[in-house]
Amino acid sequence: MKWNYTQPVDIRFGAGRVAEIGEVARERGLYRGLLVAGGHSVRSGLAQRVLDHGRGTIEAVFSEFSPNPDVTEVDACAELIRTQDVGFIVALGGGSALDLAKAASVIGAGSRESVGSITDYHGTGKPLPLTHLPLIAVPTTAGTGSEVTCVSVLTNRAAGVKAPIVSNGFYPELAIIDPELTYTVPPYVTACTGMDVLSQAIEGYWSVGHQPICDALAVHAARLVFEFLPKAFTTPDDREARERMCEASVTAGLAFTLPKTTSSHACSFPLTNRYGIAHGEACALTLDYFTRINAADPEGRVNALARSLGYRDADGLADAIADLRRTLGLRENIADLGLGESDIAALVRDSHHPNLDNNPVVITDDNLLALYRGLASGGAANADKHNEREERQ
Known part of the structure; x- marks a missing residue:
């Protein structure tokens, strides 16, 4: 290497x-x-x-x-x-x-x-x-x-x-x-920016451009987010939580700069452009889905990352991401937007951003359709697991 x-x-x-x-x-x-x-x-x-x-x-x-x-x-x-x-x-x-x-x-x-x-x-x-x-x-x-x-x-x-x-x-x-x-950042902004940190760390780790120094930084940053973001969100004056989230942020920045971000960031751009969803919230909306998809990476890096963070496998990590998103009160779906098939087709098209090429598993239009149809119907979690099983077969 x-x-x-x-x-x-x-x-x-x-x-x-x-x-x-x-x-x-x-x-x-x-x-x-x-x-x-x-x-x-x-x-x-x-x-x-x-x-x-x-x-x-x-x-x-x-x-x-x-x-x-x-x-x-x-x-x-x-x-x-x-x-x-x-x-x-x-x-x-x-x-x-x-x-x-x-x-x-x-x-x-x-x-x-x-x-x-x-x-x-x-x-x-x-x-x-x-x-x-x-x-x-x-x-x-x-x-x-x-x-x-x-x-x-x-x-x-x-x-x-x-x-x-x-x-x-x-x-x-x-x-x-x-x-x-x-210290004075509002809870919603704390949640969105914190989930952006998590997305950067995880995507930097599984990116096709991964390398050992960035890997170590990514694991450290992700651990900090899982431990301290809920505290910074629920207790804004917790100085240790604020400081450790700043540590996570700068460490995640170092972790993804060279490998680059991947699928969740690629999908975040049209969600923000078209529907004004905050960037970090848009990343959080798809991160668990792509964690399950990327478990099919033949190098096994996503399961290794999950174990490094204390989870049994990629499914366990994906569940933890979804649980954290719920704890922070962030979007679970986009059902409230009332999207039709033409809107979903536009999201699929616009998600073919260069960042998508950094993903360790090829993301197809079928993957993106399943993602957006699930989010639009409010049933994304089941769609995630169904897609993940298909990818592994």
């Missing part, structure tokens, strides 16, 4: 460490900073706290972007970077802020004439330039792991497309993971 491991991000983890941001910026000779922060961070005063911690190194704020940031918002941020001669970027928030900042750090590093628009690279396969502004990532949720990845997930609403872009230019220079910033 041949494999490579690269992780260029400097990681600083611990409660209160956001206060170091000005110090680390000065150490690196970074000035004229731009803070990319969502509207909630601005209204809550958190953005101002970060500006204060910057000790004069951060001079401007960009907050005009939406959840699931649009390509037009990336271009707007890039234009601000050019006009204000920004020297570095601080991304504060969940995946939306970090994804937008990553893309803007590349597009804004050159002229519009030389680099173009982010739409030139979104879903086109055209490689992005590697030149980028230094980026300091400060996550406020225990969820995406974006602070240590080379992935930016963007939406082109005009084209009806949500998709990731992968570029080595997206790696932040520094990630500051301060669990204190997650």
Whole structure:
């Protein structure tokens, strides 16, 4: 087996460490900073706290972007970077802020004439330039792991497309993971982002691009989620649970960056694009199904993962995922959407995302039809087991 491991991000983890941001910026000779922060961070005063911690190194704020940031918002941020001669970027928030900042750090590093628009690279396969502004990532949720990845997930609403872009230019220079910033995250967001962590870890483990270091990180992250996500959800002021979920998040980010995510993430994109289901909730909706399907992997990796996590086999792991989803009060199905056969056919078509190619078992249209018909009828659990048995025969 041949494999490579690269992780260029400097990681600083611990409660209160956001206060170091000005110090680390000065150490690196970074000035004229731009803070990319969502509207909630601005209204809550958190953005101002970060500006204060910057000790004069951060001079401007960009907050005009939406959840699931649009390509037009990336271009707007890039234009601000050019006009204000920004020297570095601080991304504060969940995946939306970090994804937008990553893309803007590349597009804004050159002229519009030389680099173009982010739409030139979104879903086109055209490689992005590697030149980028230094980026300091400060996550406020225990969820995406974006602070240590080379992935930016963007939406082109005009084209009806949500998709990731992968570029080595997206790696932040520094990630500051301060669990204190997650203490006020609402339970529903805690649940969704936590299940995204679990999906990243499990999918990174069973991905066809798996490798030993990422495997070890994935197992560690998944264990933490099963133990501490229910506590963080039911007791939001449990500081240990919050800290361990932040640990799970950054560890899962390291676990999936190189192997990449697979089937649950591929299916999450159309569920979010078409029906507005939150990303982590959309991943959670299909993760147990694909756990059963992927038990047919001839390498036996899914059953090995299940045993590493303390479950008897892949079925036991799938049951644990479904139980956790119920504990968190997340969607069990999409029966409330009233989908017809044409809607289901569209979901099947749109699920053929490149991430699907990373799955260890070939996912057919029949698999996807069974999944979506089960979810649409409210009977997904039985459909999962039926499909899993068929795959093993």
